[in-house]
Amino acid sequence: MLDLNSKIPSGPLEQKWDKHRFEMKLVNPANKRKHHVIVVGAGLAGASAAATMAELGYQVSCFVFHDSPRRAHSIAAQGGINAAKNYQNDGDSVKRLFYDTIKGGDFRAREANVYRLAQVSVNIIDQCVAQGVPFAREYGGLLANRSFGGAQVSRTFYARGQTGQQLLLGAYQALERQVGLGKVRMHTFEEMLELVLVNGRARGIVTRNLLSGAVTSHAADAVVLATGGYGNVFFLSTNAMYSNVTATWRAHRKGAAFANPCYTQIHPTCIPVSGEHQSKLTLMSESLRNDGRIWVPKAQGDRRPPSQIPEGERDYYLERKYPSFGNLAPRDIASRAAKEACDDGRGVGPGGLGVYLDFGDSIRRLGRTTIAERYGNLFDMYQRITDENPYEQPMRIYPAVHYTMGGLWVDYNLMSNVPGLHVAGEANFSDHGANRLGASALMQGLADGYFVLPYTIGDYLASTALEKVDAAHPEFRAAEQAVRDRQARFLGIKGRRTVDSFHKELGKVMWDYCGMARDREGLTKAIGLIQGLKEEYWRNVNVPGSGDSLNQSLEKAGRVADFIELGELMCRDALHREESCGGHFRTEYQEDGEAKRNDEAFAYVAAWEHAGEGQDPVLHKEPLAYENVKLSTRSYK
Amino acid sequence: MKITLNVWRQPASQAPGKLERYDLDGVSADMSFLEMFDMLNEQLTMEGREPVAFAHDCREGICGSCAMMINGQAHGPWKGTATCQLHMRAFRDGDIITVEPWRAAPFPVVKDLVVNRGAFDRIIQAGGYISASTGGARDANEILIGKDVVEEAMDAAACIGCGACVAACPNASASLFTGAKISHLGLLPQGQPERDRRVLGMVEQMDLEGFGHCTLTGECQEACPKEIGIDVIKHMHRDFLTASARRQEPRAATGGAG
Numbered sequence: 048m049l050d051l052n053s054k055i056p057s058g059p060l061e062q063k064w065d066k067h068r069f070e071m072k073l074v075n076p077a078n079k080r081k082h083h084v085i086v087v088g089a090g091l092a093g094a095s096a097a098a099t100m101a102e103l104g105y106q107v108s109c110f111v112f113h114d115s116p117r118r119a120h121s122i123a124a125q126g127g128i129n130a131a132k133n134y135q136n137d138g139d140s141v142k143r144l145f146y147d148t149i150k151g152g153d154f155r156a157r158e159a160n161v162y163r164l165a166q167v168s169v170n171i172i173d174q175c176v177a178q179g180v181p182f183a184r185e186y187g188g189l190l191a192n193r194s195f196g197g198a199q200v201s202r203t204f205y206a207r208g209q210t211g212q213q214l215l216l217g218a219y220q221a222l223e224r225q226v227g228l229g230k231v232r233m234h235t236f237e238e239m240l241e242l243v244l245v246n247g248r249a250r251g252i253v254t255r256n257l258l259s260g261a262v263t264s265h266a267a268d269a270v271v272l273a274t275g276g277y278g279n280v281f282f283l284s285t286n287a288m289y290s291n292v293t294a295t296w297r298a299h300r301k302g303a304a305f306a307n308p309c310y311t312q313i314h315p316t317c318i319p320v321s322g323e324h325q326s327k328l329t330l331m332s333e334s335l336r337n338d339g340r341i342w343v344p345k346a347q348g349d350r351r352p353p354s355q356i357p358e359g360e361r362d363y364y365l366e367r368k369y370p371s372f373g374n375l376a377p378r379d380i381a382s383r384a385a386k387e388a389c390d391d392g393r394g395v396g397p398g399g400l401g402v403y404l405d406f407g408d409s410i411r412r413l414g415r416t417t418i419a420e421r422y423g424n425l426f427d428m429y430q431r432i433t434d435e436n437p438y439e440q441p442m443r444i445y446p447a448v449h450y451t452m453g454g455l456w457v458d459y460n461l462m463s464n465v466p467g468l469h470v471a472g473e474a475n476f477s478d479h480g481a482n483r484l485g486a487s488a489l490m491q492g493l494a495d496g497y498f499v500l501p502y503t504i505g506d507y508l509a510s511t512a513l514e515k516v517d518a519a520h521p522e523f524r525a526a527e528q529a530v531r532d533r534q535a536r537f538l539g540i541k542g543r544r545t546v547d548s549f550h551k552e553l554g555k556v557m558w559d560y561c562g563m564a565r566d567r568e569g570l571t572k573a574i575g576l577i578q579g580l581k582e583e584y585w586r587n588v589n590v591p592g593s594g595d596s597l598n599q600s601l602e603k604a605g606r607v608a609d610f611i612e613l614g615e616l617m618c619r620d621a622l623h624r625e626e627s628c629g630g631h632f633r634t635e636y637q638e639d640g641e642a643k644r645n646d647e648a649f650a651y652v653a654a655w656e657h658a659g660e661g662q663d664p665v666l667h668k669e670p671l672a673y674e675n676v677k678l679s680t681r682s683y684k
Numbered sequence: 685m686k687i688t689l690n691v692w693r694q695p696a697s698q699a700p701g702k703l704e705r706y707d708l709d710g711v712s713a714d715m716s717f718l719e720m721f722d723m724l725n726e727q728l729t730m731e732g733r734e735p736v737a738f739a740h741d742c743r744e745g746i747c748g749s750c751a752m753m754i755n756g757q758a759h760g761p762w763k764g765t766a767t768c769q770l771h772m773r774a775f776r777d778g779d780i781i782t783v784e785p786w787r788a789a790p791f792p793v794v795k796d797l798v799v800n801r802g803a804f805d806r807i808i809q810a811g812g813y814i815s816a817s818t819g820g821a822r823d824a825n826e827i828l829i830g831k832d833v834v835e836e837a838m839d840a841a842a843c844i845g846c847g848a849c850v851a852a853c854p855n856a857s858a859s860l861f862t863g864a865k866i867s868h869l870g871l872l873p874q875g876q877p878e879r880d881r882r883v884l885g886m887v888e889q890m891d892l893e894g895f896g897h898c899t900l901t902g903e904c905q906e907a908c909p910k911e912i913g914i915d916v917i918k919h920m921h922r923d924f925l926t927a928s929a930r931r932q933e934p935r936a937a938t939g940g941a942g
Contacts, residue, residue, distance in 0.1 A: 095818075102817040109745035115738065115805050117845055118749050123742045133824060170821070177821035179814045179874050188828030198938065206838060213841060220813035235802065258794055287742040294776055321714040327723055327743050365937070428745065431769050432716075545729045545810060556783040568717070570689045592734050597795040599737055 049304055049656050051669045053533045054458040055159040058385035059328070060675045063161045067459070071502055072509035079104035082508050085252055085267040087239045087294055089116030092209075092274030092472025094218035100220075103501055108265060109222065109231055110198035112257060112289065112602075113240040117219045120275055121289040121472075121492060124211025125332035125425065126493075127193060127203035128166040128175075128489040132228030135192050139200040141165045145567055146676060147488060151197040152452070152480020153629035153644065154678050155307070157650075157671065158220040159459060160477050167498040168490050170566075172204055176499055178217040180205050180661035194337055195485035197377035203486045208332055208424045213416050214487065214489055218496070237263075238602065240467065241526040242270065249298075249468035250516045255534075257289065257302055257602060260595040262530050264518035265359035269467045272298060273496065276451035278311065280561070280617065281668050282554025285317055285330040291606040292613050293512035294454050296472050303463040304654035304667060306476035308613065309621035312630050313379035313563050314449030315341075318432055318442075319401045328447040329432060331404070331425055333485040337370055338372045338409035338418065339619070343402050343436045347392035353403055353441050364388055367498065370681040379482045379642075380683060382446035387562050387640065389445075396443040405441035413429045446563060450488060452479040453620075456654040456669070460503035461495060464654075466511070469504060476652070481629025494682060534594045537604045542587035546603045549584050553607070553614055561618050566634045568621040577615045584611060616664055646678050685777035686712045689724065691736055692784040697792050703782065713773040717760065718743060718750065737796040745769040745909060748844035751851070752797055753784040758848035758907040766846060766909035786833055786847050787888055788856035790893045801847050803893040804861060810864040810884030814874050840867040841912040847906035851911075855896030860904040862890050863916035870923055881928035887924050 056067040078359070083106040085098040094116055097109040106599065109116065132143040144165040149156055172190075176182065181189040182204050192201040206213040211683040225231040234254070237601040264617065277292035278284035299305045316331045342361045349356065364384055366373045376384070385402045388394060392571040395401045410418050415438060419426070426437045433443070454476040455463050462469050472492040480485065560573035584607070592598040627633045627642035627647045636643045687708045708727070711720055719742050725735035739748040750767040754760035760770045775781065783797065791799040823924025841864070849860035866883050869875035875882070898917055905914045 099818040113749070114743070114801055115845065117740055117805075118747045120747070122741065122747050122844075123744050129854065132824070143874075172824045173821035174816070174818055176824040176827060177814070177816035177874060179816075179837075179869050179872050181834050181841050181868065182824075184829055184831045184834045187827050188830050206841075209842060210715055212844075213838075216841065220808060220816075221816075223805060223808040224813045226805075234810065235805075235806075287747060289741045322712055323724060324712060324715045324719045326716070326719050405881060428763070428769065431765060431771065434773060501818070545726055547726060564692045589729060591729055591732065597737050600735060660753060 048466050048574065049654065051456065051464060051654055051667055052458060053157065053306070053669060054460060055157065060158060060162050062664060063159050064166055068502060071506035072639045074505045074509045076104055080106060081426065082106065083108065083267040084271065084504060085110070085265060085268045086271045086273060087252065088119065088273035088275060088474070089219070090119035090121035090273060090472060091218055091492030092496040093271070094119070094222045094494050095275060096214065096271055096471055096500045097231055098218060098221035098225050099497050099501045100504065101225035103673070107225070107231045108234065108267065110234045110237045110239055110252070110254060111292060111636060112236065114235055116222060116233065116235070118216060118218065120290050121215045121489070122212045123287060124489055125330065126211045126334040127195065127205035127486040128171070128214060129195065129202050129484070129486040130172045130490065131165050131202060131641060132169055132172060134190055135201045137200045140203050143200065144168060144202065147198050148478070149480070150681055151484040152482055153642065153681055154480065154627055154650070154673065155288045155671065156478055156480030156648070156676055158673060160653060163499070164491060165476050167494045170498055171490060175214060175217050178221060180206065180213045181216045189380060192376060195380065196333055196336065196375045197372070197484040199372070201581045205334065208334070208422060209488060214493065215464050215585050217379045218493070220445055239294045240297060240530045243526045244301055244465065245516050245520060245522050245524050245649055246371060248466045249669045251518065251523060252492060253523065254528050255530060258597055262574050264527055264528050264537045266516050266520070266522035268508055268513050268521065269469060271469045271471060271504070272455065272473040272474050274474045276454065277610070277613055278451050279446045279613050280553065281448040281557045283328050283552050283558070285314060285322065285328050288327060291610070293609045295470070296609040296613055298463070298465070298468060300657050301465065303465045303468055304456040304529065304655070304656055305616060306652050306654045307453035307620065308617045308655065309561065309624060309631050310452035310481045310629065311448060312378060312450035312452060313382040313446045314378055315385055315446050315447070316404060317447035318429065319396055319445040321397070329428065330447070330449060331442060331444055332376070333430060335404060335422060335425065338413070338421065339374065339404040339406050340408060341374055341402055341404055343388045343393040348386055348391070350366065353395070353405070359610050362388070362393070371681045377482060377484060380564060383632060385446055401443040401445045403441035404444045406437060407441065410438065450483055452476065452481060452483055454552070456652065460506065461500055462503065462507065467507065469500060471500055481631055483672055488592060505597070532551045533605065534601065535588045537588070537601060540586065540588050540590065542589045544650070545589055546588050546600055546607050549588060550607045550610065553580055553611055557614050557617070561621050564632050565621050567622065570618045573618045574615055574622070577618065584608065616655055619664065623651065624649055650678070685711050685713065687720065687775065688780045689799070690780065690782040693736070693796055694793050695795065697794060701793070714769070715772045716728045716743065716768060716773065717754070717770040718768050728841055737798050739798045743768040747842055748846040751786050751846055751848070753773055753786060753851060755846060756788070758852040759909055763851055764909060764911045765845070767888055768930065784849035788837035788850045788895070790856070790895055791847060791850065801845070803895070804845050804847065804858070805885050806893060807858065807889045808860055810889035811878070811882035812869070814869060815878060816874070818849060827873055829873060837868050837871040840864045840871070840912060840916050843912055844910060846909060848907040848909060850895065852903040853896065855899060855905065857891070857898045858890050858895040859898035859920065860908065860912060860914065862886050863920035864912050864924060867916040867919040880930055883920060883923040883927050884931065885938065887920070
């Protein structure tokens with residue numbers, strides 16, 4: 048039986064985190080250096096956690112499969128980071144950010160976690176500015192803000208269209224400072240392939256060096272996984288090509304519960320697919336919806352160029368359907384509305400799978416220079432990819448997989464049900480419920496890494512008696528052997544299909560049946576298809592080369608094998624959740640085209656336990672109690 | 685369209701390498717350059733040959749992983765564009781394209797087109813940061829920074845650490861990379877206390893890694909996918925001179941009669 052105690056502190060919502068911080072045990076400075084913590088991943092959550100724990104005095108080892116920690120996918124986040132600073136005097140507050148996030152997540156997130164996130168959001172901005180993050184400023188020297196979807200206040204801080212890059216470089220520089228001081232041991236080109244448990248506690252990992260193929264054990268007192276999301280299960284997503292589920296999936300197979308795997312965010316504004324060769328999709332930041340207006344022709348099959356469609360024959364469908372939020376409706380709602388328009392035969396561009404994002408009005412109102420200042424790099428990127436000039440004709444956009452709200456289950460301390468295994472950032476499930484609001488991923492990653500984990504890991508270490516364990520322990524030896532065996536198996540199959548061909552097939556099944564709209568029949572069918580794909584994969588995949596040098600096909604083979612298993616779990620989760628909420632839209636459960644939740648039956652976190660090879664996963668439920676907000680139908684009208 | 689590729693193949697760091705020729709048919713103008721490489725690798729795998737190892741990840745021009753010398757140009761013919769954002773419409777049917785890894789002693793080839801750029805991380809470790817441990821920061825709006833200053837800092841901070849500047853430089857100098865970080869942090873008020881230490885440490889590490897000297901050829905700014913200008917090198921030189929001069933002065937004695 049899994050222990051799913053959320054460990055939410057008692058007391059009023061506003062005081063829980065303060066109270067908890069006081070109640071947590073401390074490790075005295077002299078003892079901190081005796082504790083060794085492993086951090087896997089160096090994106091916003093991993094780099095900030097590793098740097099901060101090293102600053103506190105812990106011995107930290109950080110592992111990345113890239114050539115440098117600066118390459119983590121957080122770098123690609125464009126639009127911004129939310130914080131309840133109320134610098135714009137427009138009525139923002141911690142409580143409002145909390146409420147917007149809970150509501151944006153369609154009432155499927157924990158109140159206490161989200162409130163804490165909103166509280167520490169203000170410290171994040173201070174910390175980043177102190178590090179030299181060049182956030183946009185007004186002429187007077189004060190920080191500038193922009194608006195993002197799902198909010199009626201302007202609370203998003205940004206650095207042009209490269210906010211993720213600048214925040215990551217801040218955390219990366221803090222991390223490299225600790226590496227230079229000898230407080231963090233940085234392992235690059237090193238991929239985690241197993242989690243190691245000793246006496247039921249997470250005590251280390253087994254990695255493979257991507258250059259030499261060497262398989263090595265690393266023991267520690269606690270392990271942090273900050274390995275990002277699993278959107279690449281769809282093959283085509285806005286995620287970087289290397290983003291994968293392997294670290295968290297390996298941990299899941301060792302006992303960590305996987306929570307809400309079906310909650311996937313489909314981002315409304317991405318560049319549409321151009322052909323079969325497509326390897327990934329490119330996001331056009333949500334911030335563009337501040338000044339861009341989304342529309343399709345009113346008439347079906349209208350193939351005229353956009354400039355020849357008169358104003359009266361255009362349907363600005365978000366402004367029409369959601370007048371109070373307009374083009375800034377939350378992502379799940381904007382995506383579904385785009386799909387609806389295209390399904391209705393009113394889509395534009397090749398295959399009718401696109402809608403217009405039009406800057407014409409804004410350019411007329413503000414001038415081309417202002418628009419270029421705000422979005423120049425995005426416009427350039429769009430033009431390079433599509434060969435169309437967005438200053439002169441509207442962008443064509445279409446929804447694409449962007450983020451995964453699900454992830455490993457964690458308690459209030461960000462610890463999974465496996466003691467000692469902590470999970471941060473997109474890799475955990477904790478704060479976004481069934482839909483994440485724009486500019487909240489960066490906020491959560493840095494909240495976890497700078498301001499939550501460094502405290503809660505101290506409490507774990509101070510309150511746990513840990514026996515001495517080193518990498519010679521039989522559990523490590525066994526895990527190393529498992530890694531080598533699996534690798535030998537891939538290389539030995541010598542089948543007739545490439546790893547990518549399986550990945551693409553999996554992605555298509557996931558997109559068709561577990562994408563923007565899902566139903567019982569499709570999901571049932573998908574589970575069968577994925578099981579068939581898994582069987583064929585292990586019989587017919589072709590992994591060339593050897594295991595003792597850089598072999599990108601072999602790396603990918605392991606990741607795709609894990610994606611296939613995850614894909615099945617996502618479909619099972621989506622099938623069992625007989626309601627629509629946030630990014631999870633079951634066509635059987637809707638009202639006037641809007642998601643219809645069933646709070647009586649489904650106001651819980653679905654945490655899945657791996658039951659062993661060939662066994663059905665076991666569902667556990669953590670009920671969600673709402674003491675401070677009233678569950679209501681989400682309305683952006 | 686049909687494309688002929690001459691690709692650098694090298695099995696390992698110490699092994700000799702050579703250009704190998706591959707013919708590709710059915711390349712679409714809408715493909716990105718790396719999607720054309722995906723196509724090549726699928727083809728090689730099906731023929732039972734080893735695919736070409738190349739570094740890539742975000743394919744949005746921001747992670748700085750991709751690094752290809754294309755017909756002798758770092759990141760290829762499009763200005764301000766990383767390899768991953770280059771599209772095949774830049775080429776014509778029948779073109780012959782030669783693709784090599786970054787060439788610079790501090791960036792050893794790992795395999796085929798993949799090089800190790802760990803030297804850049806070590807330059808950052810030597811001072812490319814502001815020491816601001818978590819927790820002690822004051823309110824973000826208490827530090828006023830003029831819009832022009834922050835925009836100039838942002839221009840330099842846009843560096844993606846890809847190493848094209850080094851690859852394009854006849855001396856394999858890392859001055860654009862190092863100067864960009866020194867400018868970003870040195871322009872901001874938060875970066876002032878460590879300004880001297882930073883430039884001295886980073887420049888020393890840059891030399892230790894074996895990067896060449898800057899002779900202001902300017903190839904780096906032409907190759908930079910973020911179009912960072914060589915003004916940042918000027919900034920670095922100025923800071924280095926000032927810091928070096930100040931370093932000569934004896935420090936005031938501490939303690940004393942008290």
